[in-house]
Amino acid sequence: MSLVQSVDWLTIAPPTLTAVVAVGILVADLFVPAERRQLLGWTAIGGLAAALALLVPLRAGDRSTFCLTPDTAVRACSYTADHFTLVIQFLVLGGALVTALLSLADTRTKLPAGEYWFLLLSSAAGAALLPASRDLATLVVALEVASLPAFALVGLKRGDRMSSESALKFFLSSVTATAVTLLGVSFVYAATGTLHLTEVAQRLGEVPGQLQVLAQAGVVLTLVGFAFKTAAVPFHFWVPDTYVGAPLPVAAYLSVVGKAVGFTGLILVTVVAFPTYADVWGPALAVLAALTMTVGNVAALRQVSTRAWSAVRLLAWSSVAQAGYLLVPIAAAAYSSDDQIGATVAYALMYAVVNLGAFAVVVLVACSHPENRIADYRGLYAESPAAALALGFFLLNLAGLPPGIIGLFAKVTVFSAAVDAGLGWLAVLMGVNVVIALYYYLRWTALLFRAPEGAPARPAAPVPVTLAVGLTAVAGVVLSGYPQFALRFAANSLF
Numbered sequence: 001m002s003l004v005q006s007v008d009w010l011t012i013a014p015p016t017l018t019a020v021v022a023v024g025i026l027v028a029d030l031f032v033p034a035e036r037r038q039l040l041g042w043t044a045i046g047g048l049a050a051a052l053a054l055l056v057p058l059r060a061g062d063r064s065t066f067c068l069t070p071d072t073a074v075r076a077c078s079y080t081a082d083h084f085t086l087v088i089q090f091l092v093l094g095g096a097l098v099t100a101l102l103s104l105a106d107t108r109t110k111l112p113a114g115e116y117w118f119l120l121l122s123s124a125a126g127a128a129l130l131p132a133s134r135d136l137a138t139l140v141v142a143l144e145v146a147s148l149p150a151f152a153l154v155g156l157k158r159g160d161r162m163s164s165e166s167a168l169k170f171f172l173s174s175v176t177a178t179a180v181t182l183l184g185v186s187f188v189y190a191a192t193g194t195l196h197l198t199e200v201a202q203r204l205g206e207v208p209g210q211l212q213v214l215a216q217a218g219v220v221l222t223l224v225g226f227a228f229k230t231a232a233v234p235f236h237f238w239v240p241d242t243y244v245g246a247p248l249p250v251a252a253y254l255s256v257v258g259k260a261v262g263f264t265g266l267i268l269v270t271v272v273a274f275p276t277y278a279d280v281w282g283p284a285l286a287v288l289a290a291l292t293m294t295v296g297n298v299a300a301l302r303q304v305s306t307r308a309w310s311a312v313r314l315l316a317w318s319s320v321a322q323a324g325y326l327l328v329p330i331a332a333a334a335y336s337s338d339d340q341i342g343a344t345v346a347y348a349l350m351y352a353v354v355n356l357g358a359f360a361v362v363v364l365v366a367c368s369h370p371e372n373r374i375a376d377y378r379g380l381y382a383e384s385p386a387a388a389l390a391l392g393f394f395l396l397n398l399a400g401l402p403p404g405i406i407g408l409f410a411k412v413t414v415f416s417a418a419v420d421a422g423l424g425w426l427a428v429l430m431g432v433n434v435v436i437a438l439y440y441y442l443r444w445t446a447l448l449f450r451a452p453e454g455a456p457a458r459p460a461a462p463v464p465v466t467l468a469v470g471l472t473a474v475a476g477v478v479l480s481g482y483p484q485f486a487l488r489f490a491a492n493s494l495f
Contacts, residue, residue, distance in 0.1 A: 008065035011081045013054045014089055015128040018096075021047030022121035029114025037113040041104045044117040048097040048124065055086055055093075064134075068196075076196040078135045087345055088131035088264050091352050095257040096124035098356045101468040102249035102363050111156055111247060119149040119156070120253070127257050131264045135195040136185045136273070139265060143181070143229070146261045147174050150254060154246040166245025173228060173238040181225025187218025188273075197273040204276040219277045222269055223284065229262030232327060233291040236320050240299075243316035244309045248366055251312060252359035255319045256352045263326055263348065267341055271333055282334025285327055290429050293324025297436045305374035305447075311362055312372055314440065315355070318398065321437060322351055328414050328430060332421035343417040350410040353479060354397040357472030361391040364465050374444060379452025384461070388448040390473045397476060399441035400434060405480035 009016075025040050032039060058081045066078035100120065107113040126145025133139040151174065155167025189195055191211045192203040207215045228235040243251040270281050300317035303310050329343035362372060364387055369376035381388035397404030400411040411434060418427040479485060 008063060010054075010057060011063040011065045012079060012132075014051045014058075014093065015125045015132075017054060018047060018051045018093070018121055018128060019125040021051075022118050022125060025121065026114060026118040029118075032114075038104065038108060040113050040117050041100065041107055044121055045097060045100045047121065048093055048100060051128070052090065052093045052097065055090055058086055061086055076135075076194075076199055078138050078196070079132045080134045081132055084267075084341075084345070085132045087349070088260060089128045091260055091349060092124060092127040092131075092257050095253065095260070095352055095356060096120065096127075098360070098468050098472060099249050099253040099257070101464040101471075102252060102360055103247070104464040105462040106247055106249065112158075116153070116156060119153050123147075123149040123153070123253075124257065127261045130261055131268075133268065134197050134272070136188065136197070136200070136269075137195050139197075139268060140178075140182060140185060143261065143265055144178060146258075147178070147229075150250075150258060153250045153253070154242055156250075157245075157247060160245070162245040163247075164245075166242045169238050170242045173235075177225045177228030177235070179225075180221050180228070184218045184221030184223075184225060187214050187221065189218075191215035191218060197268060200273045201275055204274065216277070216280070219274050219280060222274075223266070223281055226262060226266040226269060227288060230259065230266060230327070231262070231292075231320055231323050232288045233295045233320070233324075236292070236295070236323075239320055240313050240316045243319075244312050248312070248359065248363045248372075251316075252356055252363070255315065255359065256356055259319065259323060259326075260348060260352070263323075263330075263344065267330060267344065270330060271341055278334035282331055285331035285334070286423055286426050289324045289327035289331055290426060291324070292327060293321050293430060293433045296321030296324060297433045297440075300440050301436060303374065303440070308371040308373060310372075310374045311365075311377065311444075314374060314444070315358060315362070318437070318440075319355065321433065322355070322398070324433070325411070325414050325430065326351070328423075328426060329417040331426070332417040332423060335421035335423065340417045340421065343413045347410040347414055350397065350406045350479065353472055353475045354394045354404070354407065357469060357476060358391060358394040358398070360465060360468040360472055361387050361394070364461060364469060367462070367465075374447065377444065378447050378450050380448045382452050387461075387469065390469050392445045392448055393473065393476060395441045395445045397480075399438050401438070401442075403480065404476070406476065406483050409483045 021044065025043055029040060061081065061083035064077040064080040068076045103116065107116050123146050126142050130139065130142035130146060133142050151167055151171045154170050155164050157163035188200060191207050191214045192200050194200055194203060204215060231239050243254065274281060296317050300314050300321060303314045326344050326347055329340040333340040365376060366372050393404060397407035400407045402408065415427050415430060418430065
């Protein structure tokens with residue numbers, strides 16, 4: 001077979017443009033005077049918006065590139081822009097765009113602008129490449145391009161001991177996950193002789209007896225590596241401290257885009273590459289889902305409202321619990337079909353919008369309450385009615401209560417995926433965890449509308465942060481009014 005590969009430049013345009021803008025900003029930082037560094041931020045926002053626009057010509061979802069020749073009925077391609085890819089790229093680039101809006105104020109005073117924008121766009125480029133990756137080598141490279149800049153973003157608050165400690169903890173855990181993943185990928189390659197996911201799926205069922213143990217070890221190690229990236233219990237220990245130590249916009253980015261990267265990789269290696277071993281990864285992911293949602297919700301329940309940074313810690317533990325819900329349809333796919341993956345994608349879209357919105361309000365409140373305790377949100381409605389209403393709406397969506405219709409529908413979709421796959425015990429446990437989560441979400445929501453303890457002081461509202469809150473609130477309202485936009489992915493196979 002010839003190793004000559006075709007290249008379709010339009011297909012790879014979204015991540016490529018993001019990477020080119022990142023390099024351009026790094027070079028421009030050498031020449032732009034300090035008083036005009038804000039231009040770098042707006043350039044980054046423009047680049048992300050342009051990358052999002054480049055998804056429109058690809059909406060048919062029928063393009064691929066870097067394919068081995070000759071052109072056969074089933075081609076082995078390294079990059080595929082199908083509907084799954086486009087939805088995740090939309091989520092990733094949209095999440096990076098909101099993060100960029102939240103970061104404009106910090107890059108003016110607290111963070112080095114050139115380095116920050118370069119790292120953010122580099123990570124976004126890797127995250128946008130990952131869902132299109134259809135061979136293990138490209139998948140690992142994309143994963144690391146998305147992860148390595150994130151380490152630096154977490155520790156970019158110079159002179160802040162907590163930021164440095166968080167970056168180190170995040171780095172060590174992620175490097176361990178990468179090492180385990182690479183070992184697993186090398187075992188799979190040794191057993192099958194190929195890196196393309198579709199070919200791995202075909203050859204895993206035909207592995208000679210003497211290589212069976214090697215193949216099984218490769219599958220298990222690869223799954224363990226991606227479990228670290230998704231913050232699944234017991235590989236979640238880095239999450240709370242990392243979110244607290246990172247700049248708040250970076251914490252928002254990790255909670256949505258970082259999580260999307262891990263779950264996308266997990267979906268690709270399980271459903272596309274390892275369907276032969278569904279009897280191994282299906283039960284394993286079901287147990288991980290149960291542990292993750294339970295530990296995340298119980299830990300969030302235990303947060304003390306007067307503790308410094310308790311609001312960020314609660315959102316961190318909430319993101320761990322949400323990861324458990326996202327794991328449920330992937331586990332269900334092992335028992336029924338890959339149609340269940342649509343439920344994960346639908347839930348991820350809902351979670352991305354409302355969690356970014358919640359973090360946007362947290363960034364807004366941090367302007368006047370830098371310690372960001374949950375108690376600081378008491379009487380927020382008297383200080384800033386729009387911010388309080390927006391945060392209440394986001395929290396109710398995360399809880400799955402009206403008027404957050406999309407949050408309710410997304411949880412029902414995940415619940416249905418578990419029931420349809422015969423995982424009744426997991427569906428029951430999910431129901432229990434949803435009830436547990438109701439308490440801490442509603443407790444925080446009620447606090448917003450209580451009488452303030454002192455005289456209300458309207459928090460400073462930077463225009464970009466206000467815009468981010470508005471965009472996420474509008475997106476949440478639109479999805480609640482037209483949930484079919486997200487839920488249609490739950491009804492159809494994306495591959």
